[in-house]
Amino acid sequence: MNAVGLIFADSYDADLGGLTELRTLAAVSYGARYRLIDFMLSNMANAGIRNIGIITTQKYGSLMWHVRGGSGWDLDRKQSGIRFLPPFATETGRYAYENRLEAMQANLAYLRELKEKYVLFGSCNYAANLDFQAMLDFHEKSGAVVTGLYTKNPVNKKNGSDVTEYVTDENGKILECRIVRDLDHAEKIAANTYIMDREELIRGLEETSKAGKKSFRRDIIPQMAAEGKAMAYEAKERLFFMDDISSYLASNLMLLEPEVRYELLRNPARPIITRVKDSAPTRFGSKAKATNSIIADGAIIDGEVKNSIVFRGARIKKGAVVENSVIMQDTTIGEGAKVNYAILDKKVIIQDSRLLSGYITHPFYAGKGTVI
Helix, strand or coil, rough: CCCEEEECCCCCCCCCCHHHCCCCHHHCCCCCCCCCCCHHHHHHHHCCCCEEEECCCCCCHHHHHCCCHHHHCCCCCCCCEEEEEEECCCCCCCCCCCCCHHHHHCCHHHHHHHCEEEEEEEEECEEEECCHHHHHHHHHHHCCCCEEEEEECCCCCCCHHHHHHEEECCCCEEEEEEEEEEEEHHHCCEEEEEEEEHHHHHHHHHHHHHHHCCCHHHCCHHHHHCCCCCCEEECCCCEECCEEEHHHHHHHHHHHHHHHHHHHCCCCCCCCCCCCCCCCCCCCCCCCCEEEEEEECCCCCCCCCEEECCCCEECCCCEEEECCCCCCCCCCCCCCCEEEEEEEEECCEEEECCEECEEEEEEEEEEECCCC
């Protein structure tokens, strides 16, 4: 694929509360073994992209540890690979990026040194198994300068926040970009993922930087649409959004549905890759029960787990009951404790006989290392 990838690791639109207090959005854990960046990174690698820049502003230590040189995605090559693009690394990067356009403006030097014809860039606030090669084929055939990805089925997308809706003709040409807040009356929801000719992107970034403009979707896409140079491409695959803490829980629990699990993770032509971490097999005690749950290697289950996602190294002690919850790595649930509709971050300790309960729209969250 004659394209370079750019991944925005930070949450310019998403608000996951405590989940992003100590880490960037892209490093948030998902589905018992993955990080959110694994989806965008794998989608790009599966399409043959071999140069990928990861733009991030802060709290990116765990992200760098997870991605490293990109060997899991076959990106640790002599002439290509992964490159982290934090702020303050260039002469123009004098402050943390506040949005996608500023982030790209600050990394113009990186874009200029590349040789690929196209740039594919996107965010990490959703999980999806996307065919980016098909999107590029559409872009090339259309003759457009920029093509934006959209979905008609934004699963678990937060309602009430600003999103971009495309109005197109029958061929997919963007006629208008609307900023809407009511998803129930919107049809083509932009996914903040684009393919753009690299030289045109550089030119647009230079012009908007001089003009002091700050928004890609408000300042570049509408202008391209007005000139008849913008197309919209529909994602046939579902996008599972994680815009807030409740949609994060919902998008995790949807993995318990076989069709969702296979759609996201079991496509042999487009595998979702993550960093390999060797662990002992899961150990189930003599009185353990597990129903409709995903439980990672290295977990120890002596209690009962229902409809939940359990990460490596977690321990559910005797008499404990965990339902409708996400239990992250190395967390311990004490004897007789009951946990329902909760998200427990890494290394949380729930002591014996505690009762924690939220709801799917308002889950209980315990931050990393919390003791309750």
